[in-house]
Amino acid sequence: MDEKKRQQERQQEKIRNFSIIAHIDHGKSTLADRILEYTGALSDREMQDQFLDSMDLERERGITIKLQSVRLPYKAKNGQEYILNLIDTPGHVDFTYEVSRSLAACEGALLVVDAAQGVEAQTMANVYLALDNDLEILPVINKIDLPSADPERVRQEIEDLIGLDASDAVLASAKSGIGIEDILEQVVAQVPAPSGDPEAPLKAMIYDSLYDAYKGVITYIRVVDGSIKKGQKVRMMATGKEFEVTEVGVFAPRPLARDELSVGEVGFMVASIKNVKDTRVGDTITDAKRPADAALAGYRRINPMVFCGMYPVDSSDYDDLREALEKLELNDASLRFEPETSGALGFGFRCGFLGLLHMEIIQERIEREFDIPLITTAPSVVYKVYKTDGEVMSIENPTHMPPSQKIDYVEEPYVKASIMVPNDYVGTVMELCQTKRGDYVDMRYLDANRVNVVYQLPLAEIVYDFFDQLKSGTKGYASFDYEMIGYKASKLVKMDILLNGESVDALSFIVHQDKAYHRGRLFVEKLKELIPRQMFEVPIQATIGNKVVARETIRAQRKNVLAKCYGGDISRKRKLLEKQKEGKKRMKAVGNVEVPQEAFMAVLQMDDSKK
């Protein structure tokens, strides 16, 4: 027993759990690839660029959505063999909670900063998350071989802006493979080995989970105390659900079954779990017979911030859509959905997301992986409506907004937005924040050239098109991060849209009173552009209450192309007709008007600056 314990301790001392944090584009994925390569975790043949981003969507968008981790054997310069567990983190503000949990599974983090661009808003946000989790932060200055690289300035920035000691920061180029060994040596030397008691009752933190059609939920875990092995009965401390472990293992980087995972180890657990909701990110797994006294800190039930309606274009796809959402939910504990009915769109689901990106990803996956053409309504935030009769409603769907005479006042969610921007663009950024109904909070010069501008902004405006406008207004130089700060009262009204005289609930949106006329006009113009001509004239009206604030008319289509059709034309004609039919399939009949998918999202595509 003692021998086993000693062996256990020796093993524990050789483990280093770390992740990489960086602003988007600062080279996180490339660095991860180089580390995998350097440690020989992947052979050249297996070396698919950016191994950790395994979903197609992730690679296309250059972002990480699902977390991955990998176990890397590393023989350090001191001659000792170490086990390095690299845990990936998602790189988008929508997934802040997931980032915080995967950081909680580590003892250290590499902070990658671009040698040319320097510290950005997201860099800061991630550093704070890492500090919250008491991680040892090792700065890495990346892309030093870029002509515009200025590592010394960046080193100074890291010290001045973040307050980290950057004197030992590794100068690296992940792309060219420079500095990789130095980084690994620092990980070994400076990241603490996992503490934790191998004899204590099991405590393992779930930092992600993935649904597998054959094995059920594969839970990604970090063992904090005790150990977990096949056949063990375990309990999820937040949900109370119990399961029998059927498999544990590590990612090497392919999944590799093991007898057990003990203190400090990172790997996976399979236990015939049918639903990812039973294995919530941040929850603690413990032994069912000998449970831990308390769960690990930091678990939070995360609430969706952005909601939209999702409807099948073809109403007979409703059950398939439900199944698709259920399957995605298996993999995505933060996705929420419940059935809803729209007068215009029929049966569908109101879905809740962490943010816009999350929403787009789910929408794309449903269309791509499940092949269900969708109508998605414009995203909305959750409004709090205080009615004159004292009732308080949470409105996730603009349609449910009560009539104005029954409303005392309305509150909307606000965020604190930090925008880091070069001096020259401060004016642009402030102007943008003002048009987006922002309240100025603070402005601080970070150095001679860069400014951190802080505003309180309605979340709805960020959902709208804030990010795109920020990027285009500052030529891409601004970086941006935000956090929720709560609700504030606003003068908001509901805008209804009438097509051919009939109100279309799925097109309703909530807008600030001062902007209502302008947006109403832009919206009907956009709809006119997007809705194809029908066999009859279609008036489009935007109304507030009973008052029409904007109107456009789509002229009637008078005829199709009156082409000839002889022998050889038949196959061609069919192809043409099939194409036409395919186009129709992507439209939804609202009353007798055929409305294309994009129209329901059109509210997002209006450029406010257009007068």
Added chain:
Amino acid sequence: MVIESPRSIYIHIPFCSHKCHYCDFTAYVVGGQPVDEYLDALDEEMAWTVQETPPETIDTIFIGGGTPTVLDVKQMERLLRSIRRYFPNWSDQMEYTVEANPGTTEKEKLAVMMAGGVNRISFGAQTFRSDLLSNIGRVHSVADIGQSVETARQVGIDNISLDLMFGLPQQSVADMEEAIREGLALKPEHFSVYSLKVEEGTVFHTKLLQGKLPLPSEEDELMMYQLTRERLQTAGYSQYEVSNFAHPGKESRHNATYWKNNAYYGLGAGAHGYTRGVRHVNVKGVGEYIRRCAKGRPIAETLDVSRMEAMENEMILGLRLAEGVQEAHFYDRFGIPLDGVFGKVLTQLQNKNLLENEMGRWFLTEKGLLFGNDVFSAFLGEGIDHGVGR
């Protein structure tokens, strides 16, 4: 399923004196082309074809292009002889059409054609304003049209069709009205009138992409079409198909083969055929066609038409005809009632006032005529087949 032996033949002559700006047919400018070798190959293709699908009585033959009349007298004579040799049994009602461009039909050639059995000529007049003609890349003159029709009459062709186009760049409603008047003055038995469709791979497509193709407005185009219908009907031509008008009894029976979804032989480079329930298309290139014919049928692609597809085609094509689709005929052909297959679509289209039913016959309404593509596409993928088939 359509498994009857074809009673119609389409023969493609892929040569032209000049390529028109809207043309995406298989057509090569004739200068330097191996025309004689092509005719040899056609002869070979006919031999392979009749060996595979022996012909019965032939009702209609259509020689199209390209411009078949760019063949010289000798070549024309020999083509017609080949056809006669491989397809010897003709019905008394034979309709034998050759497509021609105005200005390409001198008397001697016409005489040879008539001797070979040709009894109908379809002239590609297109329009009657010389600048519009040159805009679309036609090389004939307005005067050529009248002269060619007159010459054909003189040699005794008593069945003449004129092709007219509308929706041409810079064409006005008045221009169309003029074209109809001029066309009527020539007293043809038949008119084909269709709108310009800009196809990919044509001069016009490039211009359209560059924003340099001043097409008439939809409103004007509609007026041109309605004007055409009204004027021709007043003049005694009934509209028997979306773009075809004829004196009673002079409807093109060859083209009706296509609309009635019947079988036909298709011969020549790029030609399509429909035999034994299989649609095929030949290789397009003249050189390749010639090489392939030495070894067998020069087929580029075949498509087994499924029963459902055949039923869809029956509707898509049949509804182009004024007589529409007969329920009884549909039942005879497919052994299943029409409304059993397409009941839902038919009702929907009827409710939208696009289709009408009279005594077991389905046909386009006035509105349906204008929105044909919406009607036709509605049938795709919507049929339910409970039948065992025939």
